Amino acid sequence: MKITEKENKIVIDDVKDFEITHIFDCGQCFRWNREEDGSYTGVVGKNVINVKQEGSRVIFDNVSMKDYEMYVKNYFDMDTDYGLIKTMINTDEIMDKAICFGSGIRILNQDEWETMISFMISANNRIPMIKKVIENLSKMFGEYIQEYRGRDYYAFPSAEKLAGAGVDKIMECRAGFRSPRIKEAAARFLKEKDTVYSLKGKSYQEGLDYLKSYCGIGDKVANCILLFSMKQFDTFPVDVWVRRVMQTLYVDKDTSDKDIRSFAESKFGKLSGYAQQYLFYYARELNIGK
DNA sequence: CGTCAGGTCTCTA
């Protein structure tokens, strides 16, 4: 990897295991949108970033070297060796295909608070709708960041803002029946944020139990939060796509989510979360099991 | 119109 800085851009050459379409479409994030030129623009914290890829060259626009070192590198998990991970979970022909198909997937390091609320919104919802709700909430309650390529961007709302928001206003963002839970979670998060931010360093089980004690966070959502923002990779979130691909390719059709999860966690161990991402992307893009 | 979506909660047996 060779990194150069120019005109508010960071250009990195010879990047391995990195494919923006795989990264942004593997179900882990909701704030990135494709531009006409094939690049993606998204919000990370209080920053707007545009990512473009030309082969093994990755260009981060609206990013200085300082920004890159401070948060972009970590957000895109640039120091993790995905080649090694892929080798370790490539245990059979199914995984080989899935890994090949989503070869450029990376698990982003997202903020705990944003991930908690985002995945609460994902419950019984569709991706375009989830993205819309988050955008609405950010517009209504988030801090204005800047205009980029003719569009206004807002940060994800703070817990203070959402805790103080009227449920009717959250409803206006089309969060539906999740609205009161969002407000409630925000109020609780405010009091317990130190606990939440400490979960990264605690055990998977401890994190799972804590998160599930929130109203609106069940098994699937808790596992997503653990995987996408708390570096707990020994988890295997089972959603409808993962259920389909597992029931089609690995286990009986009537296997419960819980059994699918334990099957996968014993098969992939500490790397279950990575395996889940390749399988999810594979299943969803190819419509496996539907 | 009904069905259903990257689930969770509540109630019942």
Added chain:
DNA sequence: TAGAGACCTGAC
């Protein structure tokens, strides 16, 4: 512990 229904919303 397991199964059945309800649930905001909007797209088909």
